[in-house]
Amino acid sequence: MKRIVVATVLNQSGVLNKITGVLAKRQFNIDSITVGRTEMEGISRMTIVVNVEDDRQAEQLTKQLNKLIDVIKVQDITDQAIVSRELALIKVLSTAQTRSEIGGLVEPFRASIIDVSRESVTIQVTGDSEKVEALVDLLKPYGIKEMVRTGLTAFLRGSQKQVTDLSSYSLLK
Known part of the structure; x- marks a missing residue:
């Protein structure tokens, strides 16, 4: 089943490689991946469409990506209004x-x-x-x-909150 995962990351060299490395290591098949700068200086957003076997595997993916140091926030938005x-x-x-x-x-x-x-x-x-x-x-x-x-x-529709307040993120200071 396809899942849509968005990751807010620091806009630094090698971040895409780290993310795809985690996906390859866990043998996730990437259907598509798009990356672009956001409205915040130094921050990029990735939209990853990935094939997973079940919800447990999708949850494991978001946990693994959240562990990466350059990753600020990861969300599976598949079942939300986007x-x-x-x-x-x-x-x-x-x-x-x-x-x-x-x-x-x-x-x-x-x-x-x-x-x-x-x-x-x-x-x-x-x-x-x-x-x-x-x-x-x-x-x-x-x-x-x-x-x-x-x-x-992709991102969430309307007033749904995508990412927590990033001002407290230590690497942005």
Whole structure:
């Protein structure tokens, strides 16, 4: 089963390697991992989608990650109300005749054609993983020449508190 885990970490060299090392050592399969700076100087957030066998294994994962010195906070947000997005760039084979057809196909997904050449069009789509996957399935008959996906980025909805007050975290002082 897939779990969505977010980790707030110090933005330092080697932190990603330490996290993936823990996951590899415990034989967790990473479905996706995204990392980016947050609104706080020196702090980054990782969104990790990982396959686990059961809830016990998911709990063990968060405990192991929380033990790392550069990790401030780890939360499994799978069963909570979240906002999540993924980005995909999809290069699809096209001719002059199929370009407008492809354009009409991507419009309901609020996707956009961001590059056009004689033999292909490149489409950008953002949304939840199911939306991206649905568009990919519709584009397959045209011939997907190349595709790249960012993986999931997520955080809690609304006023739910993601992280405790970080001002007390000793390494930030």
